[in-house]
Amino acid sequence: MSVVTNKLIFDLIKQKYCPYDTHEEFSRGFTAFQIGNFCNPHRADSVSAQAWDLGAQAAMLYERATA
Numbered sequence: 001m002s003v004v005t006n007k008l009i010f011d012l013i014k015q016k017y018c019p020y021d022t023h024e025e026f027s028r029g030f031t032a033f034q035i036g037n038f039c040n041p042h043r044a045d046s047v048s049a050q051a052w053d054l055g056a057q058a059a060m061l062y063e064r065a066t067a
Contacts, residue, residue, distance in 0.1 A: 010062055013061050014058060017058055020051045021055075025042065025051035025052040026054060026058070029053060029057075029059070031055075032056060033056040033063075034059050
């Protein structure tokens with residue numbers, strides 16, 4: 001796929017996770033999933049943990065969509 005197509009896919013997936021996609025932890029979870037780190041470093045009942053988990057989930061969907 002092209003870079004433009006991948007960017008469109010990323011943007012569509014990211015929209016699903018609004019407003020968590022604006023948290024820094026969302027990006028960290030996304031990146032962590034891509035490098036194979038599946039351990040959320042945050043307290044389970046925190047907003048940061050939720051954003052991190054959703055970022056990891058978004059990365060999984062992105063990986064599937066661009067495979």
